[in-house]
Amino acid sequence: MKKSWLFFLLILTLGITSCAIYRKTLVVAPLEIPGAKHVNMRFCAPCHKERVESFEGSTHARLSAKGMEKAGLGCSICHGPGSLHMEKAYEPDLIINPDKNPEICFRCHLDKKAEFRLQYRHPVLKGLVSCSDCHDLHGRDARAWTLTSFSDTNQVCFKCHPEQRGPFVFEHEAMREGCTVCHKVHGSVNDKLLIARDSNLCLRCHFQTQLNSARFLIGDSNHTGRMPEGSCFSGGCHTAVHGSNFDDHLRY
Ligand code: HEC
Numbered sequence: 001m002k003k004s005w006l007f008f009l010l011i012l013t014l015g016i017t018s019c020a021i022y023r024k025t026l027v028v029a030p031l032e033i034p035g036a037k038h039v040n041m042r043f044c045a046p047c048h049k050e051r052v053e054s055f056e057g058s059t060h061a062r063l064s065a066k067g068m069e070k071a072g073l074g075c076s077i078c079h080g081p082g083s084l085h086m087e088k089a090y091e092p093d094l095i096i097n098p099d100k101n102p103e104i105c106f107r108c109h110l111d112k113k114a115e116f117r118l119q120y121r122h123p124v125l126k127g128l129v130s131c132s133d134c135h136d137l138h139g140r141d142a143r144a145w146t147l148t149s150f151s152d153t154n155q156v157c158f159k160c161h162p163e164q165r166g167p168f169v170f171e172h173e174a175m176r177e178g179c180t181v182c183h184k185v186h187g188s189v190n191d192k193l194l195i196a197r198d199s200n201l202c203l204r205c206h207f208q209t210q211l212n213s214a215r216f217l218i219g220d221s222n223h224t225g226r227m228p229e230g231s232c233f234s235g236g237c238h239t240a241v242h243g244s245n246f247d248d249h250l251r252y
């Protein structure tokens with residue numbers, strides 16, 4: 001008896017969560033364009049076939065607004081209602097282009113706005129970098145990487161930061177896990193967008209072995225007395241954190 005109830009509950013939760021994943025009804029009001037109506041994204045396909053095809057199945061494609069649950073909002077969440085633009089494609093102002101206007105994204109991603117206001121951040125609010133430089137908004141996954149390969153993220157970064165690409169004679173293996181293991185990319189309270197400004201950044205992967213109260217190793221190298229000088233990457237120590245051409249201990 002007890003077992004069958006648990007089973008019933010499991011099916012119920014699975015049912016509820018899968019519906020929620022299928023369509024998410026938003027509380028924010030949809031964008032508006034005077035005189036235009038929302039249309040199903042199928043209507044955009046004759047002229048923007050590739051974008052519609054790659055967009056289908058993405059998180060954003062599943063969003064809808066109250067009263068529009070069935071059709072979904074599709075492209076409208078970022079471009080506004082498209083009925084007038086469909087009729088007069090070359091007329092200006094009949095469709096919204098959110099490039100360089102992060103406010104469209106902030107309507108739903110308010111927390112990201114806060115990140116871009118931190119002391120150290122990518123200059124998105126100044127219009128020097130836009131969300132779409134790193135995010136593929138018409139792709140199945142808007143993130144900058146696929147979930148199986150973090151090195152995809154790095155490719156996005158190399159467009160503007162070629163120095164970190166190398167190739168380096170002495171590579172730092174950490175780079176294979178992606179730039180985001182050390183950087184908080186939108187914004188950070190730490191200089192250089194770092195996750196942590198001190199040695200803790202490195203000690204997450206390089207374990208410290210305490211021999212006694214005064215002596216300790218990192219890896220199998222004696223670091224006693226070295227750490228008080230600053231972080232691992234300051235004071236002429238491991239300054240070439242992204243890779244070095246001169247030294248296998250990552251120095252310039
Ligand atoms: C009949 C063909 C046609 C249909 C249907 C159509 N578009 Fe377009 N769209 C165009 C053309 C042509 C342009 C390029 C206009 C230009 O170069 O100024 C364009 C441009 C755009 C732009 C860029 C506008 C800009 O100012 O940079 C967006 C965004 C867009 N379309 C979205 C959509 C969406 C969303 C839909 C579906 C609701 C849609 N389009 C349906 C033909 C169409």
Ligand code: HEC
Nearest residue numbers: 041044048051052055060074075077078098099132137138
């Ligand atoms: C999550 C937001 C978002 C959604 C949803 C979205 N787009 Fe866009 N779209 C953008 C942004 C940002 C740009 C400008 C940067 C770029 O070109 O990627 C853009 C640009 C465009 C352009 C103009 C490209 C150019 O050459 O200037 C077209 C056309 C377009 N989108 C069509 C579509 C269609 C069709 C859909 C639905 C299938 C759609 N978009 C859904 C954010 C979005």
Ligand code: HEC
Nearest residue numbers: 026059077078098104105107108131135137140141142143
């Ligand atoms: C109408 C609301 C809305 C708008 C506008 C919107 N998003 Fe989203 N976005 C969402 C929701 C909801 C999710 C699902 C995850 C969540 O709950 O945060 C999401 C997920 C994402 C993700 C996570 C990756 C993924 O594919 O799931 C990224 C990246 C993203 N949005 C970027 C953007 C950018 C950049 C813009 C502006 C061009 C934008 N979004 C506009 C609602 C929106």
Ligand code: HEC
Nearest residue numbers: 102105106109112122124129130131133134144153180185
């Ligand atoms: C310099 C590149 C870059 C820019 C510019 C950028 N992002 Fe991101 N974004 C990333 C990376 C990398 C991640 C994944 C790592 C992370 O979560 O910090 C991410 C993750 C996200 C996520 C998913 C976070 C989650 O909780 O899963 C959202 C939503 C998002 N970005 C929205 C935006 C919006 C909105 C903008 C523009 C206002 C923007 N991003 C601009 C690189 C960027």
Ligand code: HEC
Nearest residue numbers: 122123128129133134153156157159160179183185192193
């Ligand atoms: C479209 C270009 C562009 C892309 C793509 C980009 N960045 Fe940036 N990045 C910039 C600009 C511009 C600055 C600000 C430089 C400044 O303020 O001098 C910056 C600053 C930084 C800084 C701080 C540098 C400093 O000296 O303070 C770091 C770290 C950084 N980016 C990492 C990344 C990572 C990681 C990615 C990939 C997820 C990425 N960037 C993608 C353009 C870009």
Ligand code: HEC
Nearest residue numbers: 154157158161164174175178179181182183192233241242
């Ligand atoms: C192992 C941690 C780590 C990884 C992984 C990492 N960075 Fe960094 N990055 C740092 C540290 C630490 C600094 C600050 C160095 C300093 O202050 O001297 C930095 C600084 C930067 C700067 C500022 C310029 C400079 O060299 O001081 C940029 C740009 C940057 N990183 C981009 C990237 C990109 C792009 C990636 C991915 C390809 C990446 N980083 C991966 C730790 C890392």
Ligand code: HEC
Nearest residue numbers: 172173174177181201202204205232233238241248249250
């Ligand atoms: C994501 C995990 C990760 C992070 C974070 C990380 N590393 Fe590494 N690092 C590695 C791996 C893996 C190796 C190669 C294996 C080894 O030698 O331990 C390596 C190798 C090194 C080496 C070469 C060691 C040798 O004996 O040849 C140095 C030096 C180094 N890292 C310094 C740093 C510094 C400084 C930081 C912080 C800015 C840092 N690492 C952050 C994973 C990481």
